[in-house]
Amino acid sequence: MIKLYMGLNTFDSAATEFIIRSAQGNLRLCRNLCYGSLIEACSEGKRNVSIQHVNNILIQPHWRSHEELIKQQVN
Numbered sequence: 001m002i003k004l005y006m007g008l009n010t011f012d013s014a015a016t017e018f019i020i021r022s023a024q025g026n027l028r029l030c031r032n033l034c035y036g037s038l039i040e041a042c043s044e045g046k047r048n049v050s051i052q053h054v055n056n057i058l059i060q061p062h063w064r065s066h067e068e069l070i071k072q073q074v075n
């Protein structure tokens with residue numbers, strides 16, 4: 001088992017701004033994005049969460065809106 005300790009500045013400023021913008025004021029979405037991004041960073045063995053980790057979470061289907069998913073299926 002590998003233990004990975006995260007530092008005090010776990011999220012870089014770009015990732016933090018992106019999470020806040022993407023959550024649109026919804027605290028549950030903000031928490032879930034932070035949690036998912038942390039898991040993504042840890043799975044790569046990184047100590048800091050970058051905007052790429054947040055992007056990897058946001059491209060998953062359950063983060064997309066219902067309208068986006070319908071448009072994707074039609075195309």
